[in-house]
Amino acid sequence: MLRTVAVCSWFLALSLAARAQGGMFDKPAGARSPGTHQGALAFVGARLLPVSGAPIDDGVLLVRDGRIAAIGPRATTPIPAGTPTRAVAGKVIIPGLVDTHSHVGGGWGADGSAPIQGETRQLDALDARDEGFQRAQAGGITTINVMSGSGHLMSGQTLYVKNRDANTVEQLCYRWPDGTPMGGMKMANGTNSQRDPPFPGTRGKSAALVREHFVKALEYQRKLDAAGADAAKRPDRDLAMEAMLEVLSGQRIVQHHTHRHDDVLTVLRLQKEFGFRVVLHHVSEAAKVADEIAASGVASSLIMIDAPGGKIEAADYDARGALELVSRGALVAIHTDDWITDSRLFLRAGALAIRNGLGEDAALAALTLHGARMLDLQDRVGSLEVGKDADFVLLSGAPFSVWTQVLETWSGGEQVFDREKPADRLYAVGGWGAGRPRSQAVCCMLGEEHGATPRAQEDR
């Protein structure tokens, strides 16, 4: 508790320091705005889709100090005198998109030595300058759960990322109140994690190894509890077990790759046995076990792909899973699994769910607020609500039309994508140099002086 308070006041100090550094509009000429998030700005006239409430036509979205300060119809939402405004009539504004499952940044946690490696952290593996983050910004994605792959039963701690132009991974982290980076625990079952020993060769063995690991964690917990305040009696520190304690306490949500109907039920069975919080990921055969998933109360984050197959466990992929789950009251998000699908076209994934029966509102929620709930970030992002982070996307039209484009993406009150800027446009459509990270000379040399680092520290 003491530690939390101390860290919080440290953050507060930094954040005040950041705020003293200048406003949103005084960035040096020609420089990208890396961390300037100060002052207020009003977007006027757009159709606002808050997700948390009904659409607002001819709306006002007022942003101040990186947060949403006001939202409502123009007629009833006063804009403080002197506030700079952007006229955006005819455009549509939606919350910044939340991608619950992505591999941008190219980070690998676990290696090939063992099937369970919960001690590895995405934090130590991710490349914050990867061009994938730029492409995700071009797709309107402002929050990302970056994970290791699914080739392990447990491939390590994931990282919840605020998508902005960053120099270091620390600048990207969402943080728990104690200041440690937020993330989940990536797990998988089915075929990807079955390999030669020491990896499991069957589904039964996979589940047995996972159960064993959870039992071991319970034992570790019991020893800790028994030791109480007596440091001498405590078991030695064990990184894998410490991560498991966060899983058992519910702080660290298990983000679980699973495709086939029986694999899904195995996850639910283990969840019931050990009580951890879990989100099902991909869930190709969700439609087959929609009743069971809905009854369990477990959330699902689905992938939308263009054709079935590609591997045995996705052979019966059924895009109607989203509809089947939502119609039973289950919580559903959609993810990119980038590079499986393209972050630049994340809205298209929602459209494919609509093509397969899901309602437009449910599809937008699946790309925003519902994903935020699966990352414990629903109080901070996922909808356009006063007090939430100013994460939003300016669209040229209705969200799910092929003819609509992301015009601008704002993350924490910073504009991180502007289709009008050639450097941003390159990442949006591709072209010469799009496969390389953005120029560090442009993005980051000025970053330290202009708030990038302090802004990130402010993210608690």
Next chain:
Amino acid sequence: MKSLRHLTFAAGTLALFGLPAGALPAGALPPWAQDLAVRAERLHTSAGAPIQDGVVLVRGGKIVAVGPAGTVQIPAGLRVLRAAVATPGLVDAHTVVGLTGYLNQPTDQDQLDRSAPMQPELRALDAYNARERLVEWVRGFGVTTLHTGHGPGALIAGQTMVVKTRGETVEEAVLVPRAALACTLGPTTHPGGDKSPGTTGKELALLRDKLLKAKAYRDKRAAGGDKAPERDLGLETLADALDGKLPLMITAQRHVDIANALRLRAEFGFTLWLDGAAEAYTMIEPLKQAAVPVIVHPAMQRPEGEAENLSMENAGLLRAAGLTIALQTGFEAYVPKTRVLLYEAAVHARYGLGAEAALAACTIDAARLLGLGQRLGSLEVGKDGDLALYDGDPFEYTTHCVATVIDGVVVFEGRR
């Protein structure tokens, strides 16, 4: 229907195999062909302006009338399919579907044999699974014709063919048994280790050597006599390419590989279809000078590896420069196991190509490139009764394909 299938097998086998590419005997109808009318609120013909409330009349599998509803008499009792929008059946200018299977196991991946870098003797005809689920899948998105066969990844991977997405055997499906020779340039052709090719220079040295051998083989065979070489299936195939009877479809993504393809063609004079061509937008002048058609990579192909500079605007840029283009779904190694031509065309359309040109590039332009422009690709009298029907703007993400028609036969009906 069952008896029709048997009939089809016999007729297909006997009739098609002895014929040059793409030809049925004049006046002959495929035995499965049927009569049908399609009426669409908006009819895109790929042969002129869209027709409001248009009708296409198909008899014996061929289009016999196209026009506004008021001008086309639909015979009493004829089945009429209705839809918001109809287009010609889509023509995928390059895929590997049917050779590659959806399970992605070694046993259903027949698009590439890696035992040797150059195997022109491999025929697509011997490897196509007409009942493959991916064929059924793309058929449900309005695709009626596939240019499919051996895939990218080897200097000469093997032959391709053109099929319709119908039939339960390759004999029922095939239109052109041997359409092109699939070649690849670039790092994906390097098997690794000490095996050749291991460099870009070696790729071209191997290809030039092989083509020179084919030239010598052809000339010695033509001269006849005791010194005539024994038949060699691979060299025989390459000799046909040198004689202009068989195009080389060369997959090349990087500008250096595109330049190499053009140089090889200049030296040997074969017909070249450039495939993939991620960096073609940087090579527009040389491509124009060579007048080479480009089968442009899928719009949503991942921008990585040798395609890291891929632009979703490539197709639009090339077409605006006056180049002939066609659209494709290419090859996918993992998930999704195939791309969908309708989806790719939509993204090309959005990113600079425009709806009209995108539709042309996956119908009539693709058909012309494949040498089938007289038979397929547009809704015109005399052409095959191949159509795709939709419940809205075909390229809109949320529109469904509601029916697919091949030779007047409804081969898909639903809401995909």
